[in-house]
Amino acid sequence: MGQIENVLSENRAFPPSEEFRAEARVSSEQAYQRMHAESVARPEVFWDRVAQDLPWIEPYDKVLDWSDAPVAKWFSGGKLNASAVCLDQHLETIRSGKRAIIWEGEPGDTRTLTYTQLHLEVCRFANVLKARGVKKGDRVAIYMPMIPELAMAVLACARIGAIHSVVFGGFSAQALADRIEDGGCSAVITADGGWRRGKVLPLKKEVDAALENLAAKADAPEVHTVLVVRRTENEVAWSEGRDVWYHDLCAEASTECEPEPMDSEDVLFLLYTSGSTGKPKGIVHTTGGYMVGAYFSTQMVFDLQDEDVYWCTADVGWITGHSYIVYGPLANGATCVMYEGAPSEPHEGRFWEICERHKVSVFYTAPTAIRTFMRWGDEHVERYDLSSLRLLGTVGEPINPEAWMWYRRVVGQERCPIVDTWWQTETGVIMIAPLPGVTATKPGSATRPFFGVDAAILDEDGKELGPNEGGLLAIRKPWPSMLRGIWGDEARFRETYWSKWAGEPIYFPGDGARKDEDGCFWILGRVDDVINVSGHRLSTMEVESALVSHPVVCEAAVVGRPDDVTGQAICAFVTPTKEAEVGAALIAELNAHVSKEIGKLARPAQIRFTDALPKTRSGKIMRRLLRDIAAGVETVGDTSTIEDLTVLAKLRGFED
Numbered sequence: 001m002g003q004i005e006n007v008l009s010e011n012r013a014f015p016p017s018e019e020f021r022a023e024a025r026v027s028s029e030q031a032y033q034r035m036h037a038e039s040v041a042r043p044e045v046f047w048d049r050v051a052q053d054l055p056w057i058e059p060y061d062k063v064l065d066w067s068d069a070p071v072a073k074w075f076s077g078g079k080l081n082a083s084a085v086c087l088d089q090h091l092e093t094i095r096s097g098k099r100a101i102i103w104e105g106e107p108g109d110t111r112t113l114t115y116t117q118l119h120l121e122v123c124r125f126a127n128v129l130k131a132r133g134v135k136k137g138d139r140v141a142i143y144m145p146m147i148p149e150l151a152m153a154v155l156a157c158a159r160i161g162a163i164h165s166v167v168f169g170g171f172s173a174q175a176l177a178d179r180i181e182d183g184g185c186s187a188v189i190t191a192d193g194g195w196r197r198g199k200v201l202p203l204k205k206e207v208d209a210a211l212e213n214l215a216a217k218a219d220a221p222e223v224h225t226v227l228v229v230r231r232t233e234n235e236v237a238w239s240e241g242r243d244v245w246y247h248d249l250c251a252e253a254s255t256e257c258e259p260e261p262m263d264s265e266d267v268l269f270l271l272y273t274s275g276s277t278g279k280p281k282g283i284v285h286t287t288g289g290y291m292v293g294a295y296f297s298t299q300m301v302f303d304l305q306d307e308d309v310y311w312c313t314a315d316v317g318w319i320t321g322h323s324y325i326v327y328g329p330l331a332n333g334a335t336c337v338m339y340e341g342a343p344s345e346p347h348e349g350r351f352w353e354i355c356e357r358h359k360v361s362v363f364y365t366a367p368t369a370i371r372t373f374m375r376w377g378d379e380h381v382e383r384y385d386l387s388s389l390r391l392l393g394t395v396g397e398p399i400n401p402e403a404w405m406w407y408r409r410v411v412g413q414e415r416c417p418i419v420d421t422w423w424q425t426e427t428g429v430i431m432i433a434p435l436p437g438v439t440a441t442k443p444g445s446a447t448r449p450f451f452g453v454d455a456a457i458l459d460e461d462g463k464e465l466g467p468n469e470g471g472l473l474a475i476r477k478p479w480p481s482m483l484r485g486i487w488g489d490e491a492r493f494r495e496t497y498w499s500k501w502a503g504e505p506i507y508f509p510g511d512g513a514r515k516d517e518d519g520c521f522w523i524l525g526r527v528d529d530v531i532n533v534s535g536h537r538l539s540t541m542e543v544e545s546a547l548v549s550h551p552v553v554c555e556a557a558v559v560g561r562p563d564d565v566t567g568q569a570i571c572a573f574v575t576p577t578k579e580a581e582v583g584a585a586l587i588a589e590l591n592a593h594v595s596k597e598i599g600k601l602a603r604p605a606q607i608r609f610t611d612a613l614p615k616t617r618s619g620k621i622m623r624r625l626l627r628d629i630a631a632g633v634e635t636v637g638d639t640s641t642i643e644d645l646t647v648l649a650k651l652r653g654f655e656d
């Protein structure tokens with residue numbers, strides 16, 4: 001367990017203020033203890049009670065069926081529709097006229113949709129999909145900017161029972177093609193472009209390139225429809241028959257569309273995430289359990305109240321956007337802010353300006369963003385009236401105590417509790433986080449397990465470790481929103497998540513952690529070959545394959561190194577061919593190549609050329625050594641198995 005160190009020795013604690021506690025949904029330690037104990041000991045009873053809140057079309061007959069572990073069935077026999085949970089149920093209530101989405105485009109244009117209006121738009125969108133022949137069970141790729149139509153597209157798929165696979169707009173054509181192919185998508189929803197840092201991100205162009213790439217493959221799925229939303233009005237190429245403008249079809253579409261009754265265990269969506277191999281995994285989430293988890297965690301962790309204005313700054317292309325922009329908040333009838341663009345556009349106070357303008361009360365963002373704001377300076381925050389804020393959240397990576405304290409002091413004005421939420425694409429919803437009306441928060445700790453979560457720290461042999469001992473995070477019981485599989489690869493699903501320890505199935509998330517004497521969890525980061533850059537997961541193998549696919553690269557090894565702003569940064573060690581001209585031009589070329597293969601987010605922060613990589617006698621690249629070299633720290637531990645010690649000496653010479 002060499003890489004797990006108990007580095008943090010943070011002991012400040014911040015209990016919720018009396019004012020906050022007085023209004024909170026859960027406000028006593030005893031209540032948390034009692035509810036948590038019940039949720040773990042008798043999950044069927046606990047989750048049955050929660051699930052009663054959802055508008056089931058047909059009731060379920062069994063809360064949990066774990067007989068086919070590690071594939072769980074939750075709420076078997078029940079029928080519901082996720083879009084009806086998010087929309088229809090509010091229409092008969094006082095919430096029908098409540099704002100569902102307050103949207104701002106990067107250039108400053110705005111749009112507000114009430115629940116009634118959003119419902120109408122989603123029905124219309126669903127009818128457009130139907131008119132194009134999209135049906136229940138079909139996979140639909142969504143590759144869009146952060147515009148209201150993205151939420152509509154997601155909900156429209158859910159309404160007709162089509163499985164959505166949202167691909168983040170920052171991914172390249174190649175990455176999009178891989179995901180369309182793996183998921184067997186037959187339709188793509190996109191936009192002409194989106195605004196990012198004052199420029200148009202040409203999404204339709206990327207879709208064209210992706211589909212051209214797939215057309216060259218023998219067994220690739222046939223995409224019959226590319227549905228294009230007009231956003232930026234840039235020129236786009238057009239493939240007659242395949243490509244259709246949303247605004248053309250929408251004019252003729254009815255605004256009535258009955259939600260498809262979906263089985264609890266019908267797939268709601270696929271979302272691709274990186275693992276420790278080069279091939280991203282299509283994480284499978286189903287309808288009933290996911291919706292129960294999204295609904296309940298949003299309500300509890302953000303202590304959601306009817307008058308809240310809630311803003312999660314993630315992109316819908318990530319799981320955070322699925323669960324905490326779309327499904328969770330809308331299932332609760334919340335008012336959500338959605339913003340298209342960059343935080344620096346047109347000035348570094350844009351986020352705070354948005355908070356002031358819309359009186360945001362709950363604000364959820366990522367540590368990398370917080371560190372960026374810190375760097376930009378307090379004045380950009382202090383210029384705005386943030387007195388509407390009452391709760392702050394973070395997600396995506398461990399937050400360093402300094403950034404946490406800054407967030408609390410400068411953004412939260414020492415008044416707002418901070419919920420540091422640990423979870424994953426695979427877990428569907430928040431797993432470890434404070435209950436803001438109860439838990440004393442600690443800078444850098446996600447604190448305690450959420451309801452239904454039986455978290456523990458185990459060693460490699462499955463032995464539970466004592467307080468503050470670093471080990472592997474483990475989840476010992478099934479939970480409603482857990483992944484049901486990896487699309488098309490059951491063996492990998494079992495192998496990756498369920499085979500770390502012998503005996504009863506235990507979920508292995510791939511993170512190292514420790515638990516302190518108060519039962520608070522401190523996540524220490526990944527223990528596999530996954531790097532986390534600005535909260536975005538990338539596998540070292542994925543970036544390596546991209547590099548090696550360039551003709552002048554013989555071999556590549558990619559590691560993460562600590563970075564003040566992005567958490568981790570990508571450092572690539574590359575052995576070029578003899579003919580290659582090593583220098584700045586090649587670095588630029590390799591960066592462009594990685595952008596093309598995966599997307600800009602995967603570009604190495606540093607590329608180092610080397611004649612050889614350090615390897616063990618069995619030929620394994622010694623990543624631990626490379627990590628140390630990349631971080632510029634003295635190499636510790638055993639180097640006796642290294643094949644050629646001169647390689648190491650040479651690599652050190654590259655240190656800058």
Ligand code: 7RM
Nearest residue numbers: 395396397398420421422423424425523537
């Ligand atoms: C929601 C999301 C998951 C990985 C996870 C961790 C890391 C996420 C935290 C965190 C420390 C946190 N899904 N991670 N949240 N580490 N504290 N609060 O990020 O699938 O994209 O990534 O992110 O390593 O395994 S994800």
